[in-house]
Amino acid sequence: MAVMTRPLLNRRLAEFGTTIFAEMSALAARTGSINLGQGFPDTDGPEEIREAAVRALRDGRGNQYPPGPGVPELRSAIADHQRERYGLAYDPDAEVLVTAGATEAIAAALLALVEPGDEVIALEPYYDSYAACIAMAGGTRVPVTLRPHEDVRGGAADRRFVLDLDELRAAVTDRTRLILLNTPHNPTGTVLTRAELTAVAELAVERDLLVVTDEVYEHLVFDGAEHLPIASLPGMRERTVTIGSSGKTFSFTGWKVGWITASPELTSAVRSAKQFLTYVSSGPFQYAIAEALRLPAAYFDGLRADLRAKRDLLSEGLVQAGFEVYRPAGTYFVTTDIRPLGATDGFAFCRSLPERAGVVAIPNAVFYDHREEGAPFVRFAFCKKTEVLEEAVSRLKRLA
DSSP states (O other), X not given: OOOOOSOSSOGGGTTOOSOHHHHHHHHHHHHTOEEOSSOOOSSOOOHHHHHXXXXXXXXXXXXXXXXXXXXXXXXXXXXHHHHHHHOOOOOTTTSXXXXXXXXXXHHHHHHHHOOTTOEEEEEESOOHHHHHHHHHTTOEEEEEEEEEEEOTTOSGGGEEXXXXXXXXXXXXXXXXXXXXXXXXXXXTOOOOOHHHHXXXXXXXXXXTOEEEEEOTTTTXXXXXXXXXXXXXXXXXXXXXXXXXXXHHHHXXXXXXXXXXXXXXXXXXXXXXXHTTTTSXXXXXXXXXXXXXXXXXXXXXXXXXXXXXXXXXXXXHHHHHHXXXXXXXXXXXXXXXXXXXXXXXXXXXXXXXXXXXXXXXXEEGGGGOSSHHHHTTEEEEEOOSOHHHHHHHHHHHGGGO
């Protein structure tokens, strides 16, 4: 039998192998370790929302193809959510599009809006699908690095990763098409401030750039941090695609219900790409998420309080184990520096951690183009049961 001699994988994707999440999750299963690597909750979301999905299934709603843009009930709930929380008015018929999670929303937005050769600025470290989607669109990735900064007041709570606005401005060229933002930011836990977002908005308007903004952790902010959609700033509504998702907010990550809100022109463009990806998805779950978005404020307050307590539990345990901790202002991840433990290579550290402590984490370097920038940082997820985090903390103290 003749053997193929040419590479099988499209060269745009040749740099992307098996994801680190698959590798580390397999390592956790093989060693019986606690998996604080991949960011998914180990409990389901609200019972009434799960029952809403069951009710939709039984009533025959969404069991066949739902409308391409998403079911009207969900699109209306998304529009109401944006208006009530942020004062952003979107037409549910022309300015809202439901997607197969935020991952499809990112892919569809980049495939629709990026021409081959266009430059896309992404804040580094970044969610790994950003790089793959930019590559599939034929764009050129231009990373702008968030760097650790310690406030003059000192103390763990004052350490954060900061956007260098001068570096961002310098990254924009005549070939730049869009800026891909993520706030609250995975993996660093940074929530971009009003001043930072205002500077980004002014740059986008000045250089006539589009902005695609991943805001899936919008409800997971702590300690008085404010989530501010950049679309709400002057000049930004008509040039911004805002991406949201139900998975992180309602702990139903397997349902894969995400969305975009944008001007009619941008929504139409993204829909043109999305229709040839999944076409439609998550039929019955869309009706359930429509109800979830209308849950009372007490649900969202309780979610934040629960995660804040878990953040503090894990952060304190990591400090006691010898890590330098960047306590996050948002998301459900904690970034740590392993150098105080005498280590500098996050990959080697994470691959040995299951044997040393029975815990799995993710090396942040996988989220960087400049691997040396991310080498000493390791990410832990705290969206787990309290007793699981307590056991993980107990195990990690073996490192001290």
